[in-house]
Amino acid sequence: MESLTNRKKVVSDKPMTFMEELYLPAIFRGMKVTFKHMLQKRKTIKYPEEIRVFAPVYRGMHVLKRDEKGRENCTACGLCAVACPAEAITMVAAERKKGEEKLYREEKYAEKYEINMLRCIFCGLCEEACPKEAIFLTDRIVPTEFERNDFIYGKDKLVESIEFPIDITKRQHTGKRTEK
């Protein structure tokens, strides 16, 4: 049959020539290869001393963003929870009361917002689904814990602090709000 790919190779079982039967030339060739590798530069990154630089779009621990006035962006629309293939996100919505305008950007907000980091597969679909630029994945790594419950991150761990905002300017899904 005509070969569809160019990967086909005819298997040869012709008897070895004398030089091949000696084995030594082949062994020397192999030793040349290993010797070359001995002199090559090591590819290892020595972790605790040297930390590998992540790409700006690395998908690590989530952050719930605040806007420029320090109000929470999230309106508890639930699109992230719907988009999430691992069903890691749960939330409870609540209405903004009088006097809370400085805390929440719109009339509805998430009273409770939880991500189970053991379920999360860090696909970034929540970030993509969010219409309010509220949730982003960052280049921070979820630390290890001893208890399963400790991996359920509430708003205390997810919402960024006002003093130390998390830089997300290099993410892909920014600028959704201003487009409208």
Added chain:
Amino acid sequence: MDTGLLIEKSVLVLIIFLISLGIAAYQTYFERKLAAWIQDRVGPDRAGPFGILQPIADGVKMFLKEDFIPKDADKWLFIIGPGIAMFTSLITSAIIPWGTDLELFGRTITLQVADFDIGILYLFAVLSISVYGIMIGGWASNNKYSLYGAIRASSQMISYELAMGISAITIIMLSGSLSLTDIVNKQHGMNWNIFYQPICFVVFFICSLAETNRAPFDLPECENELIGGYHTEYSSMKLGLYLFSEYTAMFISSAIIAILFLGGYNFPGMDNFSGNTLAVLSVIVFFIKIFIFIFIFMWIRWTIPRFRFDQLMHLGWKVLIPVAMVNLLITGIVIAINEGWFNEFM
């Protein structure tokens, strides 16, 4: 008996013992480093600068492990097995001439523990005993994998000792003596045996790999087929002794190859020096040669995959022994012609 001689020999024995152990320990470190380099890794680098304290950490680990003897094992044989392995690999160093004579405290000190007239015979005797350590250990473990490893070890060692012996006879014929000192002195300067007997050198080298159970001939302890080989049931420092004896054997056989083929402590231009300078230089040169061979041993180990058992036997009996014998025959004929045996026919 001369007290000075006793002290001199005792000190020499102690130094050689410590050097053998130290080199064996650092061979494990270097082996891991070299394996890492060949595989583009870094290797152990956490214990001390560049990881040079790694052998000490390994040793401490070995001592702290539980010393376990299986229920059905033959207890005494199980205990003396690693002892024999270690003992035989250490006593070979007695006949090795480490350098030219040293003059210290008005005495001429020979840098050799014992200058036997039959040095090579002693060497082969000890090599034959060394298989007992493995065989006894594998037998006493009462484990099929251990026994397989031990059987493989003994059949392999017996097969390769023949070719090794025949190639050693070639060197003996060339030197006209069984004493290692004489063999080394015959190769004065750059007059090394490897230039006269390259085929013999290759055969001897391959056999040394097999005798020390190094890859590609490490069938007695192949991890993936036999779990661990003859030391499957061993733990703690008993296992440590087996591993250690393997590395000591590698050191000693490197030394023996250097003596038989690369002129031992001889180096070109050695006539320009004399006395203690020459002694120190010769020891350094000898150790450099040993280290080169240790490096080649390891380099081969991390390059070539393991032989299949029938291929191993094929190579030993059908290739190496005939090659060694033909080489022996040709060497004999050439020596006979040079000595003038055939003059009346020509």
